[in-house]
Amino acid sequence: EVQLLESGGGLVQPGGSLRLSCAASGFTFNDYAMSWVRQAPGKGLEWVSTLTGSGDGTFYADSVKGRFTISRDNSKNTLYLQMNTLSAEDTAVYYCAKGMCGSSACLGGHSDYWGQGTLVTVSS
Amino acid sequence: SYVLTQPPSVSVAPGQTARITCGGNNIDSKSVHWYRQKPGQAPVVVVYADSDRPSGIPERFSGSNSGNTATLTISRVEAGDEADFYCQVWDPISDHVIFGGGTKLTVL
Numbered sequence: 001e002v003q004l005l006e007s008g009g010g011l012v013q014p015g016g017s018l019r020l021s022c023a024a025s026g027f028t029f030n031d032y033a034m035s036w037v038r039q040a041p042g043k044g045l046e047w048v049s050t051l052t053g054s055g056d057g058t059f060y061a062d063s064v065k066g067r068f069t070i071s072r073d074n075s076k077n078t079l080y081l082q083m084n085t086l087s088a089e090d091t092a093v094y095y096c097a098k099g100m101c102g103s104s105a106c107l108g109g110h111s112d113y114w115g116q117g118t119l120v121t122v123s124s
Numbered sequence: 125s126y127v128l129t130q131p132p133s134v135s136v137a138p139g140q141t142a143r144i145t146c147g148g149n150n151i152d153s154k155s156v157h158w159y160r161q162k163p164g165q166a167p168v169v170v171v172y173a174d175s176d177r178p179s180g181i182p183e184r185f186s187g188s189n190s191g192n193t194a195t196l197t198i199s200r201v202e203a204g205d206e207a208d209f210y211c212q213v214w215d216p217i218s219d220h221v222i223f224g225g226g227t228k229l230t231v232l
Binding site for chain 2: 035037044045046047050059061062095107108109110111112114115116117
């Protein structure tokens with residue numbers, strides 16, 4: 001059974017940093033691209049970033065490029081999102097999601113499994 | 125960058141057919157995916173690659189994609205279908221995943 005478990009969310013002050021983790025199980029982790037998608041309170045889904053299975057391809061939304069870094073440790077079956085220079089606009093539930101294959105060739109595919117999300121609140 | 129436009133809300137009586145649209149420039153050149161999200165839950169894919177349905181999703185859910193509009197059709201709507209629905213594509217020009225703004229389906 002595929003499971004994705006996010007952690008690392010919490011309350012952080014504006015300008016601060018936070019690192020989210022997503023522990024994966026039930027599939028061969030390094031065979032699949034992984035993504036972060038966020039949802040601000042009462043708002044829609046917003047894609048944040050995607051990382052290929054081998055880690056050689058990274059893609060970022062314009063709103064986070066230069067501030068957030070996606071990475072993975074395939075030996076630990078874990079996806080990360082390092083978030084720096086946070087602002088109130090980054091307040092959201094952050095979901096990790098599994099892609100349909102590992103390479104950039106299938107970035108057009110859907111996400112077939114999602115975690116339950118971790119809440120990040122940026123406030124003073 | 126590429127934009128997907130969804131109606132904010134769609135209302136339908138039980139047993140009727142709901143159609144949720146997703147507009148985008150030449151969207152039929154892209155592979156469209158649809159997610160359902162119930163309150164407090166993570167999104168779940170209900171249709172992928174325009175019209176394919178994952179295992180476990182009822183046949184009542186179907187998709188189409190033509191011209192500038194992709195459509196998610198839910199037949200014989202049930203009260204339990206109430207949820208927010210999002211369309212999604214990949215834009216190879218910007219290398220971005222794009223979500224539509226979402227449509228709240230209300231069952232009257």
